Amino acid sequence: MQPKLTIQERLKDLRVERGLTLEQLSAETGISKSALGKYEADDFKDISPFSMVELAKFYGVTTDYLLGLTEQKNHPNTELDALHLGDDAIEVLRTGKFNHRLLSELICHKDFQRFMLDTEIYVDRIADMRVNDMNAVLEAVRQMTLMKNGGEENDLHLRTLEVAQIREDEYFGSLIAGDLKDILRDIRSEHRPDTMTADETSLVATVQGQLQDAMNFEGSVEEKKAKALLATLGIDYDAITMEQFVNLIEVLKLSKHLKTPISQRGKTTMTHGKGKRKRK
Template sequence: MYAKLTIPERLKDLRVVDKHLTLEQLAEQTGLSKSALGKYETDDYKDISPFAIATLADFYGVSTDYLMGLTENKNHPNTELQSLHLSDDMVELLSSGKINNRLLCELATHPNFRRLMIDMEICIDQIANMRVEQMNLVLEATRQTVMSKYAPGEDDLYMRTLELGQVQESDFYSHVMHDDLDSIVRDIREAHRKDKTTADPQPTLDDVKEKFEQALEQGSREEMAIHEFCDRMQIPFEKISSEDFSAFLRILSLSKLLKNPNNMRGKAKPQPYYAPKRKKRR
């Protein structure tokens, strides 16, 4: 996850999320060319003209500093620091670049963050602590009374139930706040699933079985190597022509790593299923 939105990400979010426009519609309303607008939203863009920056900033209602990634404030560009009521340590931390401010903002603006803060405040102020202790005292007093009067033993079902029914304060708050934080992290992770910094999803068992079955059907080492290359480079194997496949085979035949160690003397060389058949010698 990047620490801040890139310029292409900002432009695309403003167009798609805020304005709900296509590139054609944006070009019509701003007077900028569709091809230029499309290039601005790709990672390999070279530069953006000052005229385009000013035009897009005015159209989206944001500052040019926001478009160029100089500030993260889209709607509150001139907010005074005093009005945020941040401590000096917090201001220093946010300005240091040691943490991912973007992640912190997404964490704090999540709908469940308020619940997490309330539960933390209850834990810190020990508001529910008295109730937990009172419940534990009642259960423990009952357990000791039964133990002294009837001596059922520590492993008795009811004695053990009264013991396990007591809630440890640390465990109680740990589970509550853990659930709050888990829901927030899951949503943020899902929102960034398509980011370039996010790891590719791991293959499922069905995917592995399918690739294994394909490898068994492919036959020669050269064909398996071509399949593996196409999978890694995300090239649709079925779109490779017979000429390209034959060229692949000729190149791979030069590899010492793919040489067949078996003695193939006197045996016909395996041919691709779609390669032209050789004429028999008379």
């Protein structure tokens, strides 16, 4: 399930949705820019009642929404009857273990109504009669043409009349799937910057790239091993000093898995690229 947004996240989202900077919001609400910035900071723990009320009024939401007591910005006391939901649907929404935020985004998408219309047309067979009538006309013409040409079906005109007939399940299945895919693609794109969204590049791919870079590195065996180890730890090899490099090599010598000259004390000449650079 999607975790509830914090007060800080709600305040920032509302400001960003309206395209306002902290300076502009300060001018509109009379609350100082520094205070507004603190209210949106991750480590901020307190907000004055006055500011809470003023921001709720400005954004047109309830204070309960800002405090995280409800997910409803503008309709905190909506009667269930007004939602036109059956008991089973209400029970699913109340107890269902799914991402409620995602469901809300799906319903609020600009193309959701079209998706529902296409679904209704298919489920309630609204277009069945028209589709069947059209198919019947096409098939009648095809049969008449077939009789005229002596039963030869391998004909471009006959084949065209056949494939032009609509198969409802295939047509509406593709139509509805396309509607839903377009909606989900938009929502997926909007979720890209979210902290709960997985990174586009996997950790494994990143580490593999770093290790490959280390293997292609033009340097001594010691430098390659050091670069490979540091890459797996997310440390920039070029950022370490000569002293740190020497200490790292001493640690690597203790490994039983590095059966190379690096594990033979006193028999390796250690170099480090940074040690050869001229001082500025």
